[in-house]
Amino acid sequence: MDVPSTALFTDQYELTMVQAALKAGTAGRRSVFEVFTRRLPDGRRYGVVAGTGRVLDAVENFRFDAGVLDFLRRRGIVDRQTLDWLAGYRFSGDIWGYPEGEVYFPGSPIMRVEGSFAECVLLETVILSILNHDSAIAAAASRMASAAGDRPLIEMGARRTHELSAVAAARAAYVGGFTSTSDLAAGFRYNIPTVGTSAHAFTLLHDSERDAFRAQVESLGGGTTLLVDTYDVTEAVRTAVEVAGTGLGAVRIDSGDLLLVAHRVRQQLDELGARDTKIIVTSDLDEYAIASLAAAPVDAYGVGTQLVTGSGHPTASMVYKLVARAETDDPRDPLVPVAKKSSGGKTSLGGRKWAARRLDEYGVAEAEVVGTGPVPGELADRQLLVELVKGGAVVAREPLDAARERHTAARANLPLSATQxxxxxxxxxxxxxxxRSGS
Amino acid sequence: MDVPSTALFTDQYELTMVQAALKAGTAGRRSVFEVFTRRLPDGRRYGVVAGTGRVLDAVENFRFDAGVLDFLRRRGIVDRQTLDWLAGYRFSGDIWGYPEGEVYFPGSPIMRVEGSFAECVLLETVILSILNHDSAIAAAASRMASAAGDRPLIEMGARRTHELSAVAAARAAYVGGFTSTSDLAAGFRYNIPTVGTSAHAFTLLHDSERDAFRAQVESLGGGTTLLVDTYDVTEAVRTAVEVAGTGLGAVRIDSGDLLLVAHRVRQQLDELGARDTKIIVTSDLDEYAIASLAAAPVDAYGVGTQLVTGSGHPTASMVYKLVARAETDDPRDPLVPVAKKSSGGKTSLGGRKWAARRLDEYGVAEAEVVGTGPVPGELADRQLLVELVKGGAVVAREPLDAARERHTAARANLPLSATQxxxxxxxxxxxxxxxRSGS
Incomplete structure (x- = not known):
């Protein structure tokens, strides 16, 4: 691992703010921070919350151990008093948030972190890193899953992004509706189904395409997926069925006009009697390319670059803002709403917020309602925030499949135009x- | 850490290809893989090699330990023979490549990996993950550094990308010309200078802006950077100088029309006698925004989102292709060039390649020359690939500053239009x- 603890996934100013607040006697003021986004990426209809489970892990592991403290001391980043305070750091507050897989909109209070100023401000960077990355990937995945309909989607983007982003991306893609991943680390860490086909290098290694196909089938069985576009696709498909028989699992097409080639290959496979052999397409697919292949005889899509880069929007632009705080250290003091007020267009709404999704008479979402003060009675059972951490203890662990199913359900409750x-x-x-805002 | 070893940063097909090749008796054929890109991101004039040092670490740590092997066995991903082979895996081949910080162009053989097919094919995903991510960030950083001229650039993007991507991004940004980072993990891991200012939350925590500034100055000294756009900038600047004195280190402006506000703030600071107080601007900067502020009285730029997302191009689209291999296991056998030949536009040039940069009479680069066979005499001392790994041992470790300096020099040798x-x-x-291609 590159660093010994999640506590260093932190911007330096968070530590120096803690130091200044400790000295000023304001570090202990009860505070509420909220994660939200001012806008969705240009043109997008909804966002997808992902990374919540990873945030819970990061908060649990947020510890300043000896190695970290020594680094901070050597660099002179904070003073002795602050180092002592950091050495004993455990997040002891509460976190509420949209459950993973839920959809969100501009202003949705996706996560709410409450505790002393110092213990909450420290978590800013790591929480945003996780939610901004994972939600961006999940949003792209969700659009691709809508476009793919019932056809499986394979995440294949590891090589196009940082090696550990890739693991988180496979996880977020799964939440957003992908079926499996090629990334073994994601299978290991999150138990996501893993799959694989074959690369052009394997064909080129052998003296002929036939030799390569034979080697693959002999070792991996006839249910394997043969890559058929190294030389001539028609010849490769013929060879593939000759070698593997009509029970061949699948062929993969990774280049060319996929619509045209898929039709030709399907026809050829059918003529050869390989009616159950599936066709997997890959090659810089995005949600638009997937949609354009809806009428093509394609059985599965492998998606790489566009998935792991959020299909044009690699980050979700969420921010972490102080929205309310007490005026003294006294935990009984009421909270005062606060908000930045300069004229730069970055203003936000103060006060600790609740959120609910109002449905129409058919059960379809019609508004994201965000408020301060008491929740209106008719929205009480439509509230979106759930308790994630209580008094420093994680209370909302769940299997990844729960988030995946939640996303499918949440998306299905949006107006139909959501999936345009x-x-x-x-x-x-x-x-x-x-x-009435405040406590 | 999410996974126990770099060996799982691997696509499943690499392991199944090894299995099939072991069974077919082709796994030991001497092979040459090359990393290159078919094109630069649309509109870009040059690429920047970054991540080389991280690749060397990943290759050294590429080990299938008990936990990994157990996972592969439980999942049934590869057979017994392959598990045994993986258990003893150590890369024993050679790696040559462009040194880190060097510039590159379409077709540049950025890295060349030689050894048996099986030992080389396994490294595909992790090598590409690192080079594609880090080079994308370094390319954006380099453009920003050109635009910033002599003014320092602070990397502040951790919150906008995966928490470990952020660490690698800070490293790549430093190679590309950034001066420092806000990311403590990057400071810890790579010894990059770290810096910090203050957030709006710190001002909002306190009963007044004056209280906040006083708390910060009392704890961090007058050399600190005060954030002046929480309420009214003009009032904040006045308060800042009253609190910190004319020796105030810097003020940060994070919103509004930066060009206009910077001029006003400079004038106000000068009138207040704070002539040496610097102005740091942040707020969704990219290379164009930085360039547009060239005439403004700005002393440093903090860059976040656009840096860590590669300023529109978050991945470098490098591929890892088999370009030559022997026809038997015999290490004395000559190499045969190979290349994909289908009509999908993804063809590439076979054969093990060298590369050299031809200069004109003034020492300015005029062509990237890539070839197979003997290197022409006049290019012999302009070759670009250096030995990185020899017989499995890393032979080219260097401090990160060496890569950073190399990049400055390489960029300076390009035609002037490179930095447009x-x-x-x-x-x-x-x-x-x-x-004459081949061995």
């Missing part, structure tokens, strides 16, 4: 209800 | 010299 790929506004508006 | 920010073709052409 064309650019548009958020599919439901965010409405604000200003209540 | 406008879209264009690669600044020098790639020329191919076809020699």
């Amino acid at each position: 790929l064309s650019r548009g506004e958020p599919v439901i508006p965010t409405e604000y209800v200003q209540g | 920010l406008s879209r264009g073709e690669p600044v020098i052409p790639t020329e191919y010299v076809q020699g």
Whole structure:
């Protein structure tokens, strides 16, 4: 591992702010921070919360051990008093948030972190890193999953992104609706199904394509997937069926006009009697390419670059803002809403917020309602935030499949236009209800 | 750490290809794989090699330990014979490559990996993950550094990308010309200088902006950087100088029309006698925004999102291709060039390649020359590939500053138009010299 603890996934100013607040006697003020985004990526209809489970792991492991403290001391980043405080650091507050897989909109309070100022401000960077990355990938995955319909989607993007981003990306893609991944580390860490085909190098290694196919089938069985576009696709398909028989599992096409080639290959496979042999296509697919292949005889899609780079939006632009805090260290003091007020267009709404999704008479989402103060009675059972950490203890672990299923259900409850790929506004508006804010 | 070894940063097909090749008796054929890109990101004039040092670490740590082997066995991913082979895996071949920080162009053989087919094919995913990510970030950093001229650039993007991508991004940004990072993990792991300012939350925590500034100055000294755009910038600057005195280190502006605000703040600081107080600007900067502030009284730039997402190009689209291999296991056998030949536009040039940069009479680069066979005499001392790993042992470790300095020198030797920010073709052409290919 590159660093010994999640505590260093932190911007330096968080530690120096803690130092200054400790000295000023303000570090202990009860504070509420919220994670939200001011806007969705341009043209997107909804966002997808992903990474929540990873945030819980990161908060649990957020410890300043001897190696970290020694680094901070050697560099002179914070003073002795602060080092002592950091040495005993355990997050002891509460975290509420949208459950993983849920959809979100501009202003949705995706996560709410409460505790002393010092213990909460430290978590800013690591929480945002995880949610911004994972949610960006899950949003792209969700659009691709909509476009793919019932056809399986294989995540194959590890080689196009940082090696550990890749692991998180496979996880987020699974939440967003992907079926499996080629990334073994993601299979190991998150128990996601892993799959594999074959590369051009394997064909080129052998003296002929036939030799390569034979080697693969003899070792991996007839259910394997043969890559048929190293030389001539038609010849390769013929050879593949000759070598593997009509029970061949699948062929993969990785180049060319996929629509045209898939039709030709399907026809050829059928003529050769390999009616159950599937066709997997790969080659810089995104949600639009997937949608354009809806009528093609394609059985599965392998997606790489566009998935791991968020299909044009590699980050979710979430921010972590102080929205309320007490005026003294006294835990009984009421919270005062706070918000930045300069004229730069980055203002936000103060106060600790709740959120609920209002449904129409058919059970379809019609608004994201975000408010301070009491929750209106008719929205009480539609609230979105759930308790994730209570008094420093994680209380909401769940299997990844729960998040994946939640996402499918949440997306299905959005207006139909949510899954249109064309650019548009958020599919439901965010409405604000200003209540008596504060505690 | 999410996984116990770099050996799982691997696509499943690499392991199943090894299994099939072991069974077919082709796994031991001497092979040459090359990393290259078919094109630069649209409009970019040059690429920047970054991640080389991280590749060397990953190759050294590429071991199938008990935990990994147990996972592969439980999942049934490869057979017994392959598990045994993996258990003893150590890369024993040779790696040559462009040294870190060097520039590259379409077709440049950025890295060349030689050894048995099986030992080389396994490294595909992890090598590409590292080089594709780090080079994408370094390329963006290099453009920003050109635009910033002599002004320092602070990397602040950790919150916008995966928490470990962030560490690698800070490293790549440093290679590309950034001065420092806010990411403590990057400081810890790579000894990059770290810096920090303050957040709006710190101001909002306190009863007044004056209280916040006083708390910060009392703890961190007058050399600190005060954030002046939480409420009213003009008032904040006045308060900042009243609190810290005319020796105040810097003010940070994070919103608004930076050009306008920077001029006003500079004038105000000068009038207040704080002539040496610096102005740091942040707020969704990219290379174009940095360039547009060239005439503004700005002393340093903090860059986040656009840096860690590669300023529109978050991955470098490098591929890892088998370009030559022997026809038997005999190590004395000559290498035969190989290349994919289908009509999908993804063809590439076979044969083990050298590369050299031809200079004009003024010492300015005029062509990237890539060839197979003997190197022409006049290019012999302009060769680009250096030995990185010899017989499995890393032979080319270097401090990160060496890569950073190399990049500055390499960029300075390109034609002047390389550093134009406008879209264009690669600044020098790639020329191919076809020699007697093979061993």
